[in-house]
Amino acid sequence: MALIGEALISASVQVLCDKITSALFVDLFWHKKLDKPLLMKLNNTLLTLNVVLDDAEDKQIVNPAVRKWLDELKHVVFDAADLLDEIDTEALRRKLEGEDQTHKLTNKVWNFLPSSRNHFYQSMNVKIQELLQRLESFVQQKSALGLREGAGRQVSQKTPTTPLVLEPCVYGRDEVKEKLSKVLLSDNASKDDVSFLTIVGMGGVGKTTLARMLYNDDNVKGHFTLKAWACVSDYNDCIKITKTLLEAVTSKPCNTENLNLLQEDLREQLRGRKFLFVLDDLWNENNQDLNYVRVLFITLGTRGSKVIITTRNKNIASVMQNVPIQYLEPLSPEDCWLLLSKHAFGNEKCSAHPNLERIGKQIALKCRGLPLAAQTLGGLLRCNIDSEEWNRILNSSIWELQFETSDIIPALALSYHYLPAQLKLCFVYCSIFPKDYEFEKEYTIQLWMAEGLIPQVENANKMEEMAQNYFDELSSRSLLQKSNKSGFTMHDLINDLAMFMSRGFCLRLEERESLKVERVRHLSYARGELDVAPKFKPLYGAKSLRTFLPTSLDPY
Template structure:
């Protein structure tokens, strides 16, 4: 079992070596006059670097030079993945189109085809030679950085489901919950009709958990006629705040941008109703903004209404003039141990592992009373109920890392540090999602598969099953938390951890460039009603980008019409030739895709659902690697291109709600890898489809 997780790119390097030495790839090099000895030299260099990756991963936090070396190596490895994928794709194209058919062309055309293909493979030789030179530089530097092979270490690849109960457990909060419940049930609000209850505490201490307990308490629920939960970390945009609150109350989108009208609408909704609002994780320190927020509620509320605020900032509590301020202290050592033990042993009793109780309590002490730390460490310890493993974690040098240099709690850093390499890639990829973002499990499963994070299997169903197991494993380690019935969320501090570990590769456009845009691999950005071209100008340099994903923290935004600049569709996206995940969903002005979509030869996942697209270009069928095509609720879609049979790797096709589509194209039966076809809500729903 595991002593420590492998380095983040270990799996990528291993996959590259396997591909290089596969019979199919070697045979391709021989037949296409590619440089086979060069290929073997590339493999040897990769294996030399592979031997020191684990050591580099351990030393990167203490030694910035090692982190720089490792980050640059990651970029080189990802470039190698793209290069080999490009060769594979060309081979696939030639195989599908049949090179032997060139005999039916004239000698002139045949010579042009031959020359073009020779030029391609020669350029591949040149690129491999350039890549090899880059990798050899890393080999030369490893000794100077003191990197060596870590001998005698076994690594767990455990990704099995567990008996661990994933529902949240709360220890040590009964007394404070009882006290705050009485405040919520009391109608004595003093001079104002609405009173504020503020829960103040450091990150990870359990503020949101306590607020959720109060919000869902049966007695509390029965005392209010209206309840709503909203996350407004920064209250400097009054229109946005009021709109967020109104949409939370009505569960409907709000399109007006007039502050006075918004306030009138909200006042009308709340008239005569005693409400309970929760404003979770409020950060704003500006007194003017906080006073606006306070005044908004006071002018709207019926006597006895309450607002619960959770915040790390004491100033918020003072400005809101609360009826009650609850400073949430860390858990006692005993409660912290009970919480850790619950996550470590699951449904088993601690007495079944009495030999681990003393060392477990010592580990719990290092959590410093933070429930989030106890939960994640409990999930880590659950992986191996073994004294040697627990002792290794207790005495790990990672505990000595200075918090002020990374802003990463040691307990959370250890949880990442001990992850198997595949789980590390899955976890760090999720840093593209903004804080408080509702993550759908099936979406992230498809993203991971498209990005090549999930090891290849014989069919798509097996890869999906494995990806779900990876997700469940991260959930069992408290790196995800349940949010709604089918959604999940990352705690802010967990999100910070993912961002720290992925910096230089993942970019969230709405928070500024946390890495060089031109070297970013994965991008998300906050949707707007109109996403104009200027905001995307820096991305013309992002030639390595693999993910292009619009996101939104507001679920009601999808009820509004949204638009994206035509320049983005026509010019930007076709230039991002390394894209594997592309989403244009919900953009109402997307009526067609340019033929240049064929430039995206690496594309695996394409989501154009909820758009006004009418026809798909024939060029789309040249995307031989495409695995997922989502067209749900494209009500204007009339037909498919004739050559859809060329999408030989297509595994998932969603057509639900395509009301204008009345037939499937010829050649669908040739898509041997297609295992998921959704035609609900279409005219072809009742047609027999043999899959």
Template structure:
């Protein structure tokens, strides 16, 4: 199942035709008759091959000649896409030159444009020639126009995470495995094997058992490890050690040391270990891994899921549970749950008859049933269901690839844009946990997301992502991450093997001229191997996958040969701690849209980086040595995400930040003195959202308008230094910093006013869950925070002038909710003059703080009297340096 024709072609053609009709193309080629003629000819040839794409997709799995034709078409379309991007970039640069008056004289610009047009003409000529050759082959191939499937309509999912705990069937298997686990008959480690073919539900059955309450209580320690292709004893020992001992340092590459640590962690402890998807049959490796496991307490268990009975045999299992196909009744129940609203098929009798035949073709495999059910729920139409029932893909042999017919069908009926996004995920290795937001930024950088009038590209990407989740192609993992089930991963690899290479071991990467996307782990990849990229001029992605602090030591970035990689859209060098600078040639990567330098030792960015007018994402988080931005950063007019969290040496913003009108993510804004990078620049960034830290607010000079109220921030930190201006001006500053009511987390530190403006504590901020007020040393009273209906965590620190926490703290009392109704954690610290706490519950029936679980009072030496009555029964009460308080 190779080739990605419809993945690439349909979206590219849409974008290409749209750009050719746009003003930028018309203006740029005004007077260029030859180039204009070539573009029209290219469009004609593209339309001729586009007409047969649907029929070609139908036949590519069964006809090698059609597959070869599509491969050639894919290559020329990648070139056409790059031509399109080059023209748009050249046009944008010319407009920037005119606006900012930079990049040389008018004569030099004319010469540059002339050379550029001639180069584009040459590339278009070549593309037209190849397309003409491909068009002439259509008669021999017998491909027909307008034949093929209609796309099922894209359903915008409302609830995309299915409650999988309500599993259909498997009750007997589940109980049998639990009984095996709870049995303490084994004096040694008890190994329990769950055996069955791919897609049968082995992993999910293990998850159900692993999360069972009785199992959780029975074992002292638990660990879950995905094994898959590589039974690497060192790697598996590290993972197990990290799972069972969070404080352990598992960075060592010495297996003996790791096993000693694991032995120490397990001695006398009854543990449960799941080794999921063991494929390799190696008795020696299992023996090596189990040396430390044998020190666990009697009754310790290992669950192994595998497709191979021989694996269960060499691991000396004490019990083997074979997972077979779901019974017909359970198959239909599972299918109905996914295919029909509320699982009710009675309202669709015509569909039910077809659906039962489709379920029969899934041959009792839960994964195939879920994926097909999720596909069909997008359109409850008899004709579409019948078309899927009659598809030839059901008859294709699974063969060596192990791709289920149901998965092939689910992929086939994805929209072209979803296909492209889904296939790109083969850039991740098997069992890799990826983050939604990062993947969407990568899709955006590759040009897979189309901005619409009503939605940003990020919102479009969000819809694409959850459309794939709703089809069970992505599944939720731990820590707010997602993974692809193994058979789904096999599907992505089979689709895009020509274009994507994931470097997962220590061997040299097999980069070819067709490779578009390359990923690697810096902990396993020698930087010098980047030299093998010479000549791979179409490479679009170099993506580093490490997400922990396993820094690579090699730092000669010149090995990357940046000038040879002109097609790069994504460049990630994160975690190369010894990279101190980038070469000036970085400015030649005109297609670059995603640059990740996080956790590197970068000290400065070259000025040439400001020529990357297409750049959308710049990640400089945890660049501890980076001291400043390039002066002309404001020329990155397409920049949407700028992250420099923990880049603590940066002390000021570059000039004209307000020119970055596309910016949505800005982790920090440092207010400059004397109008330099003033707060007004922040006000111009109308599209900001997410989290924002504003520092050096004492530098604000008389703001006259609302800076933040229209920005949909969810987290906001505002910080003054202690040498703030007079208190009256600070009230005005904080008033003008009133955020949007979408805010969820708020922190105010060092504010110098004597009171707070009305918005702090106002009931309209109904989404705030966490609030920190710290070192507001001039304030004599607290704001009415009891009016915030969703507030769960409140910290008040360093209010050294507050003498009484009075009734105003609870609010006006006009609201129907109880004061601090949702509050769970309350902290007071360093309240040096605080003497009295007004007992609200003595005056009002029902009292305040009905859900408070934890109260901390530290360094409040003058506080006297007793706690409010309701607080005396708290589960957690921590009081220190408040000796006069009766409690």
């Protein structure tokens, strides 16, 4: 099942309509450079299509013809965006030439070449006419597909502000936390000087949350002379893993690739110290690499040192463990409801809304005990006391979808489905960030603004404030999460969801499934020490690229 992201279309249509009616375009009409009736007709056609997009997104779930209609419309809308950007660039050039006295000579030169300018606008009018014809065919098809104005789902609007602060909450993990805390505080947990506590469970079940609870426990803090946390999901060789561990200890960049030097530096840092390491989200199944890490810690650690490992793979845990593996089970239905209701009602008692409590417990059952699912749906329903909306989510056909990748949890897809279009656009843009990538709030909202994902307003400060509100809203819905440090991350499964919804338009160069990049608009790549031309050869055909962003998991 490949759902088409209506938000990519709807938000883009709004941007296009704003641009057509902007002061720059009005100036072009005034000088009769562009055919005003033609552009107004384009504007009206876009609006006519926009009002049925909500209905189309709902119906595409069960109707392949609607899904195909949306997919093809998406391409035409983005072609329209490219065309208007071309006109917009010319309009800005004219404005700068008119305002900057240093361009007087340039203007005089252009006056000798009127045919060049006229040819540009004539060609634009022809392209607008062709685009209009393509869009009108979609208008004709919408009636045949049964698409109706205002018939789609209601989106979950911005959460109302409240003085009540929703603190992070965990349910159903007290017993396992107490059990593992005793192991951490024991210097004789295993026959080795260093004990490996492995936490195994499916994605979204709360492995990282449990590890963080243990890591930040006051009793645990006082028991170790050194604590370090390293996310190791992206590393698949001994050098990278050793560098990551060393940088986690020193909080400094490490530039050497010499394994012997890395080991010696790490040995010096750990010598005579009782340490606690967390290796979060370990994926590397190579037994040689796993044994290397195991031996490395055992030879460096003093008695009582501990390593907590979280992984989805029980085979990895079997290789690493020297104390019994901790299998983390899904939450009970009761605990899952408590977590969902906490995010939905904040500090208000859910018993004040018995009808919602009845529906909510049924929704919690569908979360299958996954805390991540309960959190995101609770964020979706927060401060919403409309029982019809709760029932709509309970009975949504999205619960029954079979996605092409098993990592897409229906509850997460629902949380995305009911986001306002502009929030969807900002969310899927974040799919260009690699998994485990830590991004800053200010940097991210500046990217959103630069890419035109935030509605244009005259006051730049208000525009930035709006972007900050979007970011806070995504965070309150658990789609963006605060990291251990000062930045934010996306849970792996949330990242998978964003990638799934943005396929074909947002891309990480290292994740590409094929060389078809013609339609890609936002792209990131992992920065290397030497980024040479052959690395970017697949991008030669990327004609619509708007973002070319280097990223690195190295925070330094």
